[in-house]
Amino acid sequence: MVSILPKPMIIKADEDEVLDIELEEDFIKANERMADLNRRTFDRYGVKVVDFMGSIGSGKTSIIERLVEVLKGRYKVGVIAGDTTTAIDAERVSRHGVPSLQINTGRECHLDAPLVRKASKKLLREGVNLILIENVGNLICPAEFPLGAHKRVVVVSVTEGEYMIKKKQDIFRAAQVGVINKKDMAGYMDVDTNQLVKDALDANPKMKVVVTSAKKGEGINELVNALEL
């Protein structure tokens, strides 16, 4: 027989139940040191850097492609695309006539500051003054690994449903700009974009939140403004 609990029980992991906690802390601290170094290098070269985090398929590459089209007349743009295995995203971006590099992270679910340092050095040699970084599609891991970017963006789409932001607040706290993408799909999904904006602001009241449709090119200028570009 299946018994239904009046209220679901929540089991939380205590710190000593989380494996490799010291190792993990070392990684995180080492990454933060490298991210600081990256930031100093970017500032020395006068390069602005934006890190796009967000779930798989939320529209990060599509948004970057739109931004490249709007910004390539004003900036010398370069793109670093992170993915576990393929070069599809860098290939998509390079069709817009800007230098783009792919980083394959294998089994890692986020980019890290040393990888970005290596890639950004190549772009600096190309003379870029704006680097757009697409992080690996994931709403958890990238939050803990800053890359040295001046702005961090988190992209979610309405097709992920109404609970996504409420469940993954940490990544919203780590970002300065939130993007709710695929607004053209809101009606089909029966999702209220205003509620998603509210959820993002509940997670991080200091955040600027922009609603976009990368497919239709809507909200892209608002995103440029939110990014102060």
Ligand SMILES: Nc1nc2c(ncn2[C@@H]2O[C@H](COP(=O)(O)OP(=O)(O)OP(=O)(O)O)[C@@H](O)[C@H]2O)c(=O)[nH]1
């Ligand atoms: N309807 C609709 N589709 C979109 C929109 N933005 C992106 N898509 C589609 O969603 C799919 C995923 O978009 P991508 O830009 O590749 O998403 P991504 O976040 O870069 O995905 P990963 O790199 O795999 O994590 C593609 O089929 C896009 O055409 C949008 O605003 N509306």
Ligand SMILES: [Mg+2]
């Ligand atoms: Mg992508």
